[in-house]
Amino acid sequence: MGRTPRISTALLSLMKRPEHHAWTLDDLQAGLARRAVAADFSTVFRAAEKLVAAGLAAKLMLDDGRARFELAGAHHDHLHCTRCDELVAVPCVIGREAFAGLEAETGIAVSEHRVVLGGLCATCRPLEPARR
Amino acid sequence: MGRTPRISTALLSLMKRPEHHAWTLDDLQAGLARRAVAADFSTVFRAAEKLVAAGLAAKLMLDDGRARFELAGAHHDHLHCTRCDELVAVPCVIGREAFAGLEAETGIAVSEHRVVLGGLCATCRPLEPARR
DNA sequence: ATGAATGCAAAGTATTTGCAGTCTA
DNA sequence: TAGACTGCAAATACTTTGCATTCAT
Numbered sequence: 001m002g003r004t005p006r007i008s009t010a011l012l013s014l015m016k017r018p019e020h021h022a023w024t025l026d027d028l029q030a031g032l033a034r035r036a037v038a039a040d041f042s043t044v045f046r047a048a049e050k051l052v053a054a055g056l057a058a059k060l061m062l063d064d065g066r067a068r069f070e071l072a073g074a075h076h077d078h079l080h081c082t083r084c085d086e087l088v089a090v091p092c093v094i095g096r097e098a099f100a101g102l103e104a105e106t107g108i109a110v111s112e113h114r115v116v117l118g119g120l121c122a123t124c125r126p127l128e129p130a131r132r
Numbered sequence: 133m134g135r136t137p138r139i140s141t142a143l144l145s146l147m148k149r150p151e152h153h154a155w156t157l158d159d160l161q162a163g164l165a166r167r168a169v170a171a172d173f174s175t176v177f178r179a180a181e182k183l184v185a186a187g188l189a190a191k192l193m194l195d196d197g198r199a200r201f202e203l204a205g206a207h208h209d210h211l212h213c214t215r216c217d218e219l220v221a222v223p224c225v226i227g228r229e230a231f232a233g234l235e236a237e238t239g240i241a242v243s244e245h246r247v248v249l250g251g252l253c254a255t256c257r258p259l260e261p262a263r264r
Numbered sequence: 265a266t267g268a269a270t271g272c273a274a275a276g277t278a279t280t281t282g283c284a285g286t287c288t289a
Numbered sequence: 290t291a292g293a294c295t296g297c298a299a300a301t302a303c304t305t306t307g308c309a310t311t312c313a314t
Contacts, residue, residue, distance in 0.1 A: 002268025003312045025304080040271045045304070047269090061195040063246075065279080066303070079240050090238055094247075098225045106222055107254030108211050114195075114248045115226075122239030134293025135287045157278080172296045177279070179294090197304080198278070 007039045008047040012056065015071050022060060022068035022087040077115035083124035139171045140179040144188065147203045154192060154200035154219040209247035215256035
């Protein structure tokens with residue numbers, strides 16, 4: 001019952017492309033358009049949210065106030081490049097041990113963590129200094 | 133020339149209060165109101181932004197899409213409590229060495245980092261399990 | 265013919281800006 | 290009296306929802 005989730009499927013396929021690691025809704029819509037898939041913004045939004053709900057994608061809010069979506073996968077951290085504005089994946093910097101110490105020290109309980117580094121990505125590092 | 137920044141001053145004073153560690157614009161306006169300082173939302177906004185520009189405060193965007201302001205100070209990380217929704221300060225979990233390794237390994241250049249832990253704060257940990 | 269998927273339009277939420285008026289050095 | 294500060298209203302930016310339609314089962 002119900003038809004095939006054309007857009008959701010296209011999104012999953014699109015997000016595998018190296019064009020971006022993490023996609024804003026605009027990125028997603030533009031990416032689909034480039035592949036000749038016309039989709040309304042609200043449809044892209046709902047499809048992306050559904051992927052997140054299904055555990056196939058993850059949503060992340062950056063300081064610029066725009067959500068980014070990425071394919072779900074092994075945990076990793078991110079670098080937000082100050083020059084090209086891309087959000088790139090980097091291996092996780094924090095070890096489990098660090099949390100154990102922190103929990104003992106502070107009385108908190110840590111269930112997840114999110115690290116966003118600021119700096120230059122591997123592509124931009126050799127180039128000019130940061131824009132902003 | 134120009135008058136005394138009544139609101140900015142009040143904000144600085146307010147943010148020292150333990151009520152919150154990090155304040156949304158609504159928190160700030162409400163906090164001022166509680167201290168009998170009526171201020172328009174846009175004024176609170178501009179004053180907060182100015183404090184950030186002056187290096188006296190820092191702005192942080194959480195996944196809920198709302199900005200939080202905190203007094204500038206020594207670097208620390210944050211825990212976003214899943215139960216009470218407060219953003220509390222915790223000592224930094226990452227050592228400088230970690231970045232050196234990461235930079236060598238990936239070719240990126242790290243100039244800052246932002247860590248937001250998810251979990252229970254010291255107050256909520258002894259209580260019920262997380263709301264969401 | 266049922267229910268998921270889509271498009272279009274509209275609403276919602278949080279932030280940001282324009283402008284005119286106010287106050288103090 | 291120049292320039293920073295404020296309030297009010299309006300504009301933005303991005304996200305989210307309502308509703309009617311379409312489509313595959």
